[in-house]
Amino acid sequence: xxxxxxxxxxxxxxxxxxxxxxxxxxxxxxxxxxxxxxxxxxxxxxxxxxxxxxxxxxxxxxxxxxxxxxxxxxxxxxxxxxxxxxxxxxxxxxxxxxxxxxxxxxxxxxxxxxxxxxxxxxxxxxxxxxxxxxxxxxxxxxxxxxxxxxxxxxxxxxxxxxxxxxxxxxxxxxxxxxxxxxxxxxxxxxxxxxxxxxxxxxxxxxxxxxxxxxxxxxxxxxxxxxxxxxxxxxxxxxxxxxxxxxxxxxxxxxxxxxxxxxxxxxxxxxxxxxxxxxxxxxxxxxxxxxxxxxxxxxxxxxxxxx
Numbered sequence: 001x002x003x004x005x006x007x008x009x010x011x012x013x014x015x016x017x018x019x020x021x022x023x024x025x026x027x028x029x030x031x032x033x034x035x036x037x038x039x040x041x042x043x044x045x046x047x048x049x050x051x052x053x054x055x056x057x058x059x060x061x062x063x064x065x066x067x068x069x070x071x072x073x074x075x076x077x078x079x080x081x082x083x084x085x086x087x088x089x090x091x092x093x094x095x096x097x098x099x100x101x102x103x104x105x106x107x108x109x110x111x112x113x114x115x116x117x118x119x120x121x122x123x124x125x126x127x128x129x130x131x132x133x134x135x136x137x138x139x140x141x142x143x144x145x146x147x148x149x150x151x152x153x154x155x156x157x158x159x160x161x162x163x164x165x166x167x168x169x170x171x172x173x174x175x176x177x178x179x180x181x182x183x184x185x186x187x188x189x190x191x192x193x194x195x196x197x198x199x200x201x202x203x204x205x206x207x208x209x210x211x212x213x214x215x216x217x218x219x220x221x222x223x224x225x226x227x228x229x230x231x232x233x234x235x236x237x238x239x240x241x242x243x244x245x246x247x248x249x250x251x252x253x254x255x256x257x258x259x260x261x262x263x264x265x266x267x268x269x270x271x272x273x274x275x276x277x278x279x280x281x282x283x284x285x286x287x288x289x290x291x292x293x294x295x296x297x298x299x300x301x302x303x304x305x306x
Contacts, residue, residue, distance in 0.1 A: 029059035037094025092157030102128035121164035
């Protein structure tokens, strides 16, 4: 174990080059801060269970959105855990830990883990741009089987977020969406254009097709080029133009970064990709609709459909 001072992530989205430089110090993932928490925590995010053997960066912890990083008691998929701070504490995370979330499939589930971390009150947390697809197969990075998240009480490194104030307002329910739309607020849907328009079927067969009335569509895939997020200026223009074109009765789209924006998708995952892109582009008042279309599009909830 090596004692170390805080490492600060430079932005919500870090480059493969930045991570490679960080990992060039072979002791970095064993380093501890003065409070005993990890200096760096690598979280490998997935929704497919623990089947990532030989794809994870050595020293990573599995952040399973179908396991500890969701609420198993909620009938809706991928909703936030009851005690999201405790989940990150089990990863050895403290208020100054540099937390890097990554995917093996680009940027999808890692953005959800990042948003959960933000809701837990973390500031020093980022997503690896492009995921592991943009890291070299050989060299600094070692590829190994993934470690499960330690069970409660079995933490090999004790985290402590008792001094951190959680941000529950970053994850909202259907009532907040209804209130936002009643005041001509902005709701952004990250699903594909076909699903948003109702011409493509939903992957969950019990859901109806369509979208939340008054919402605008920014498919999360539009934010990327070659697997990496587009430059900040391009991402900002994507959101601005979508809000201006579809939300003509709302506030001036030129000031979209200062407006409250609720992001939605199919099950609250790719909404976080849009929220990540918007944050990188300067949005300071974002939240994510946890139930997303899995709730709104379920006839049992009786919501209006466009």
